[in-house]
Amino acid sequence: MIEDNAKETKTVNDDRGISRRDFIAVSTAAAAGVILGVSSAEAASKQEKKPASSTGSGNKRPRTMLVKNATVMVTMDSGRREIKDGGLYIVDGIIKQVGETSSLPKTAEEVLDLKGHILLPGLVNTHHHLYQHLTRVVPAAQDGNVWNWLKVLYPMWARMRPDDVKLAIQVGLAELVLSGCTTVFDHQYVFPNGCTIDDAIHTASDVGVRFHAARGSMSLGASKGGLPPDSCVEEEAAILKDCQRVIETYHDSKPGAMTRVVLAPCSPFSVTDDLMIESAKMARHHDKVYLHTHLAESPDEERFTLSKYNLRPAGLMQKLGWTGNDVWFAHAVHINDAEIALFAKTGCGVAHCPCSNMRLASGIAPVKKYLDAGVKVGIAVDGSSSNDGSHMLGEARQAMLLARLNLSRNPNGPPTDKKEWLSARAVLEMATRGGAAVLGRDDIGSLEPGKYADFFAVDLNKIGFTGGSMIDPVASVLFCAPSNADYTVINGRYIVKEGHITTMDLPNVIAKCNRAALKVVTG
Numbered sequence: 001m002i003e004d005n006a007k008e009t010k011t012v013n014d015d016r017g018i019s020r021r022d023f024i025a026v027s028t029a030a031a032a033g034v035i036l037g038v039s040s041a042e043a044a045s046k047q048e049k050k051p052a053s054s055t056g057s058g059n060k061r062p063r064t065m066l067v068k069n070a071t072v073m074v075t076m077d078s079g080r081r082e083i084k085d086g087g088l089y090i091v092d093g094i095i096k097q098v099g100e101t102s103s104l105p106k107t108a109e110e111v112l113d114l115k116g117h118i119l120l121p122g123l124v125n126t127h128h129h130l131y132q133h134l135t136r137v138v139p140a141a142q143d144g145n146v147w148n149w150l151k152v153l154y155p156m157w158a159r160m161r162p163d164d165v166k167l168a169i170q171v172g173l174a175e176l177v178l179s180g181c182t183t184v185f186d187h188q189y190v191f192p193n194g195c196t197i198d199d200a201i202h203t204a205s206d207v208g209v210r211f212h213a214a215r216g217s218m219s220l221g222a223s224k225g226g227l228p229p230d231s232c233v234e235e236e237a238a239i240l241k242d243c244q245r246v247i248e249t250y251h252d253s254k255p256g257a258m259t260r261v262v263l264a265p266c267s268p269f270s271v272t273d274d275l276m277i278e279s280a281k282m283a284r285h286h287d288k289v290y291l292h293t294h295l296a297e298s299p300d301e302e303r304f305t306l307s308k309y310n311l312r313p314a315g316l317m318q319k320l321g322w323t324g325n326d327v328w329f330a331h332a333v334h335i336n337d338a339e340i341a342l343f344a345k346t347g348c349g350v351a352h353c354p355c356s357n358m359r360l361a362s363g364i365a366p367v368k369k370y371l372d373a374g375v376k377v378g379i380a381v382d383g384s385s386s387n388d389g390s391h392m393l394g395e396a397r398q399a400m401l402l403a404r405l406n407l408s409r410n411p412n413g414p415p416t417d418k419k420e421w422l423s424a425r426a427v428l429e430m431a432t433r434g435g436a437a438v439l440g441r442d443d444i445g446s447l448e449p450g451k452y453a454d455f456f457a458v459d460l461n462k463i464g465f466t467g468g469s470m471i472d473p474v475a476s477v478l479f480c481a482p483s484n485a486d487y488t489v490i491n492g493r494y495i496v497k498e499g500h501i502t503t504m505d506l507p508n509v510i511a512k513c514n515r516a517a518l519k520v521v522t523g
């Protein structure tokens with residue numbers, strides 16, 4: 001696959017002089033540690049700066065990789081097998097064999113011995129706004145609901161510059177991969193001062209994550225009855241033109257894609273009907289370009305759509321043609337039983353963001369009802385200003401706990417039927433194969449022959465697991481305090497090794513991002 005892509009020739013140039021096919025070739029090769037063209041010097045300099053504790057093959061993708069001796073391997077395959085003393089045999093970033101270590105080849109170009117570790121499929125984050133690392137914990141936005149929070153932050157986001165956003169994205173991606181995340185969906189919808197989605201895509205490629213990039217948008221400013229100030233919105237014609245350019249330049253519909261494009265008008269109260277309709281039309285002209293928006297996050301939004309359209313948020317989506325297998329919604333908190341049935345029938349997915357929903361007092365999404373109805377549900381950390389963290393394992397833990405808190409609202413108290421409780425394993429499934437299904441990926445989300453090698457491993461001998469991991473290591477990953485990943489492998493390549501990120505000089509990036517955030521928040 002790498003060789004095939006590398007042979008492809010330049011087709012459509014964007015104004016950076018990088019074509020879609022060139023970009024895909026470069027990004028796929030970069031993911032494999034192969035150095036090509038313009039990104040070679042940068043990639044090489046990053047490899048030289050890898051932490052001293054990252055040894056052996058560094059972050060280049062080995063041709064063959066043997067992962068062995070995991071205390072337990074959670075496959076998330078169709079039988080949901082958990083294999084003791086498990087491992088994988090990987091060739092060119094694709095899993096070839098899965099099983100007990102004794103059943104696997106004895107050696108490979110790279111051998112990862114996971115004795116004392118749990119091995120899981122990589123976590124899939126289904127909703128984020130990475131740029132919001134620039135506006136974390138802003139005092140005026142700490143104690144208020146989502147509309148209050150937005151009104152405080154919009155003017156700060158209008159000050160962001162491209163270099164600020166790049167730093168925020170680097171930090172956010174580092175935080176995610178260090179928590180076991182391997183696939184990231186990022187919803188960027190504010191593009192001030194020359195910011196473009198290109199920077200996010202190139203930064204993600206440099207970090208080495210599998211990236212679904214939303215060319216988000218806002219077109220309904222305050223002067224037209226929307227919530228955002230006019231300084232944060234764009235003209236619809238310009239939005240649609242750029243969406244088309246981004247799809248043509250970067251979208252890769254093939255299996256194993258490292259970059260896909262999503263069209264994502266921000267929310268019912270920040271875009272027009274026309275933009276929703278035209279975005280859906282454009283996405284559906286392309287293979288695997290999905291649609292995404294915020295929906296039913298707060299009672300404010302419900303009041304807005306009822307007063308403007310006499311429809312609840314989900315009814316508005318149905319009217320605009322925004323239902324289908326290619327659509328997923330962030331939050332989907334205020335959704336009734338009939339709307340759950342609509343999602344199940346039409347194939348709409350949901351990105352569940354428990355920390356953000358608690359932080360902004362948005363409410364509790366009916367996750368158990370979604371799962372029981374057959375709605376696709378993934379886990380998401382949401383943006384870094386409303387969480388204010390990007391720890392995917394921590395987020396999964398909160399999903400499990402929030403669903404339990406929801407049971408306390410039962411008039412007769414929490415049910416005794418254990419099937420009513422959201423188990424740790426059910427949440428891990430949402431965070432892996434559930435998220436993959438939401439994003440339209442059947443090539444990741446589980447550890448099975450033929451799937452791409454995205455996984456992470458955690459040392460079970462850490463203090464936080466003491467006592468628990470001897471009894472039930474799988475459930476311990478969520479019931480015990482969230483741990484960082486010791487190894488995160490994406491597309492067969494180490495991105496986290498021995499607890500350190502291999503693709504950036506993290507302390508330097510953190511220092512720069514802190515300076516950028518101070519500038520954005522204080523003006």
Ligand SMILES: [Zn+2]
Pocket residue numbers: 127128129294330382383
């Ligand atoms: Zn969001």
